[in-house]
Amino acid sequence: MPFINRFTTTVPGAVTFTGNTLGLSPTSPAPGNIFGTLAVFTTVNTALQVPGFPAGTTDEWQLNSSSAILNLPAGSSVLYAELVWAGTFRTDTEDVLPFLNDNITFTTPAGTFSVTPDPATAQQGSVGNQFYYARSANVTNLVSAGGAGTYTTGAVPAARTSADPTISRSAGWTLEVVYQNASLPLRNLSVYAGQEIIDASSPPVDATISGFATPATGAVTGRVLVTAQEGDSNIVGDQLRFGPNANATVALFGPRNPANNFFQSQICNDSGNLDTSGTFGDLNQPLGVALAVRRQGWDITNVDASSSLVNSQTSATVRFVTNGDGYAAAGFGVQIDATGPIINPVKSVNRTVAGVGDILTYTITVPNTGTGSAENVVLRDSIPNGTTFVAGSVTVGGVTQPNANPSNGINLGTIPNNTQRIVTFQVRIISFPNPNPILNRAMVSYQFRPFVGSPPITSTSSSNTVQTTVNQATISMQKSVDLQTATLNDVLTYTVNITNNGNVTASNVIFVDSIPAGTTFVANSVTVNGVARPGANPASSINLGSINASQTTVVRFQVRVTSNPLVNPIPNRASATFTFTPVPGQQPVSGQATSNTVVTTINIADITTRKTVDRAFATVNDVLTYTVTIQNTGNVLATNVIFQDPIPIGTTFIANSVTVDGVSQPGVNPATGFTVANISPGGSRTVTFQVRVTSTPSGGTIANRGNVSANFVVIPNQPPITINRQTNTVVTQVNTGGLNVIKEVNTTQAAVGDTLTYTIAVQNTGNVPLTNVFFQDAISSAVSFVANSVTINGVQQSGLNPNTGFSLPNIPAAQTVVVTFDVVIVQNPENEDILNQANVTASFQVNPNEPPVTINVPSNVVNTTVQSGNFEVVKAVNTDVATVGDILVYTIEVINAGSVPATNVFFQDSIPQGTLFIENSVVVNACFTRRGRSRTWIPIK
Template sequence: MIRDSRLQPVVSNQSMVLYSSAAGADVITYSNTVNTPVVGPVLTLVKSADHTSASLGETLVYTLIARNEGNAPALTTLVDALPSGVSFVANSVLRDGVPLPGVSPFSGILLGAVAPQTEVRIAFQVIVVSLPPSLELGNRARAVYSFTTPEGRHVEGEVFSNQITVSLLAYKLSILLASSTPTTFVGDAVTFTLRVRNEGTRLMSGILTTLPVPEGAIFLPGSVISDGIYSPDADPDKGIPLPPLDPGKTADISFQVRVVSVPALTAQAVVTYDADGDADGTKSNPVTVAVIQSGLSVSLKVDKYSAAPGDRLGYRFTIRNSGKLAVDAMLAGAIPSGTLFVWDSVHIDGIPQRGVHPGEGIPLGTIRAGSAAVVDLLVSIPAEADILQMPAIQNQGSVEYTFTLPDGRNVRERVRSNTVTTLLFSPVISIEMTGEPPMVEPGGIAEFNIAVTNSGNYPAEVSVIQIIPQGCTLETGKITISVHTVPGSKYSGIVSLGVMDPGQTAQLSYLVRVHPGYMGSVLQGSSTALYLYTIDGRRYSGEARSNSYKLMIEEISE
């Protein structure tokens, strides 16, 4: 009898003797009980596969679990003679998830001492390389173990796993997707080619290939070539049929897309087919085409956002290469319309560029990845610029550049800067002067009227000078500005009109007396308006001359 004890199973034995006594009675006599401890491992081995069926070229994962249900450790080695038709994937053995480099199942996997009530999990990969006639992969693994009894005896044993059978498919369709280049750019045309091959042993029919156009690209109609024949109506998104393929035969399909965005194109084809009357399908390898951007950007700044005719404007272009490729660049269109370039004002990274004219382009040389070039230049606003015809100056530059893709192709592109605007402000002062009567005698009085108008778009402080003709004095000491009379005591050769807003006109009226002894034959001259204004803290001044007046002096006869 064996007593159930996981810690120490024991075999108990007791014998008995049955005999007849002299009195004729049957008698049973029992011996003493002998207990023999049972010491040793109890090893089990379970094998499994991650697939119940596979096809040519497919990878299988076998898993072996060795468990010791006994009460003594066992030095164990696993051996798995792989079935015909598969090949072991080198360095794929894992023990409890830990790689075992250089170990193979057919030469033995050492597990060491498997302790009681523990298990060891072994996994490895094989690939189907041929189709045996039976179209089955069947085998089982073996565990060889040994242990030492308490008396010092060395005991060896072996156990076998369960039988594992994986059925093989008699058909195999391999598909390979490739692109015409591993790198591209926005605007480029990329060709995708799908190669379909029947690697099975039977005819494959009903083949339909679907090649979704990758995000970031558009399909170019008429670009499909199926098995060497142009198919202008075919659309890879909707599926392209192929004729039946005999074993070992290959067919190619290609189409083109236009790249419209970044950062990458990722494509994967799906092929469906009939096999033994059943529909099946498989996916191709994914293909990724990197969309290269130079990463070039141009930012523009101007030193004045408000200016007046005659001002200079300073522009700064910052050309930054935040991409991964070096570029050769040239700045163009740096001079805004309506301005004049200031010669020898171009600086690149602070270095003067003598003789360089932006109208011919400013060579920037090579701008390496992660670096930048800074271009400074000056333009002047003509003093005679008409602010009504040109109320603002806008500028936007562009950089034309070339770079080389990793596949050796050279690409030329253009990038524009932001637009900066400088508003033009200026008062436009005009002055008109009239005098009457047309003929005056010495000692007589003449009346003068002056009209000052600001037809510009900015206010200005305006004063008028030279209002009294030579040989005359201001009569009554009063000047009327519009409806306001200025006392003559304050007149000192200049009349202040104050701040004149755009569109405002001021009228000056005053009387002058010709000196009695004036010997001239005419009173003639003109007046001048002086004006001042400030833009962003910068002070400007100007003057406007009136028309000429002429009054005749009447001779007094004695």
């Protein structure tokens, strides 16, 4: 049955076969067959072992397995992979035919998979008593994902035992891989699967393969890859012949595949040499000799077939020849080198060392050293990182190409064989590149027709890589601060890591860092790499000297927070200037760097208070209203705000007069303090309360100030701090016009005709002068004012009369004006007492901007008793009509109508004619008197 073409392509790349046997030869020779058969299966499970054989052997085909290594050049990509497995399926003692289409296990570097055979390539057959089968499957996806590495195939059905020593047994597997690799030549690559059985005594077997192609002209170079089962190293006569037709086949051979004994159970690599890397790779049959316990019954090889290839060939005859060695081929591969142009660009650059700003000139020579023309040649060259293309700098063959740009591609047309094109262009270095040095190579794409009548093949080739080292001191500055949150008087420590990320030394490095607003520099706090720099100040620059490539200099300094900054959080960043020499012997270049910006939030805990009073001047009994504004001038919330204000001496607090923000606060008293609601940053609370002036304080002024405390959380997750503030002092001048009028009289007892002198002291008991003082004293009707008797402070005042009143001079504070005047008692007063009281009216100025206050104060009352003697005698008789002998009773009432006691009072009454005094009839106040006689004075007690 013919081989089936599974894949054909023309790319730069190759075909590789790898695989392994699944059996070892016997420990002792079989009659007539020596060691040319499988005796045990191999397994990668070294815990299994058949007695007499090495570890990693088994009698069960279900447990068989072996490994091989797939080698792929770096940069390869798998285009196709066919897994082929085959073996003996029947002997006189075993038959595994029912299992031939079962899945086998296939382990790749990416995992273990179950592979189902493809019916399109499934074949089995026999010649004589030899029964062989072959199966395969497309495993491209699995191998592409696995890449180069170890592959293992197992659970391959095969018959192991036979009672007939002439029946050979075999089993194995091969992985046929087509891969692309740009470093390899352009090739026509084909792989096949199927089976051709060759009996030991049969004539040659021819198989035709097609689908490949050879070049139309020139020498043809190619290789053939083949895999087969049951080749024996000790039986000669088997050949693999290959040619364009049955009449022109050539015997192929290789290092392990002699022309007259091609199939010898040899597992070879891509060069045709023994591959010892797989399972039991150290147990191999030597050429021409069969030994015990060796890899047996499977061939993989790769041999040169150039002598059997001709131009414009698209098919071939594969002839399998034997002379006593039966075998079965299971897979085939053809790899043919294409001929055509050979393009290997050569690139150079004018500078190997440069600096930023320099211009690099690239020159690319594109030669065609092949056998045909390269058509549609396009050169592409990516502009390197850190550079920019110099427009208009492209030349081709010395001719300027003003609109050409290598990154877009430069069309070089057709380059015949044995000719070349020279391209130049320029770039300018604009920044320190990453990576450094600048690496650059050109890519050239072109087309050619490798075979007559074939479509154009596009190929690419790359130039060598040229490099230019850009020397630059690149300074990076990484800044940090130890506190993200701070408050007044906290110290911030700034750390700046200054790293030279370039490749040359940065010299004369000058560090500058402005001190943030709201802070002050802490003198002598600068350190450079841990060494103090006394006197250094970052605001005025610090010379750090030189920083070598890849080294870091650490600068630290401190500032103290002194005020609430206008910009909050406080931002800060550092900068540096430096020089470096990019190219030795040239002038140094200046550079500069700036750090990142670090910020610290300044949380200010502060309150301000402002106190006012509604009266700058007051007097006794006035009400003063105090207003205190508490403002949060910080930037965090003020909590637990407590207001306290002692009540001034000379005043009393007016209960329930407190308000906070206009809202009455009944029951609170500023003297004992009370809590005010929280105050947001920038916010305020207004507290008012009232007092009444009850007396004139010492000094005449009422001074008052309050106290406010508040809590602030300045640093998150730390306890709050307490701020105490006293308000300003407000003063009220208490102006009291105190008036006291004291009156005296020179005597408390007098008689009609006596003169009384009144003295009145008008006292200013206040603290401001009394003005408009008016004195008045109403005189009793029992007396008469003595004209011109008025004196003021001892000075006689003519014409003044207290009855009508008169003005007194202004009386300074704490001074007294004394007024006197005289009166004469002209008659007894009613009720005998002369009562007298003066009255004084005066004004005083409480507030200079307001009208004066008028007060009226009476004096005390003085009394003078007028002493006068006056009797009233009332006489009565007991009857108006009497006769002789009647007794007349006279009753006389003696009344003291005067104002003083009557002393030495005697009573006398003449006895009327015609009557006779009755002895002892006198009664005084109901008391008899024996002395009483008529016409005799009787003392009255």
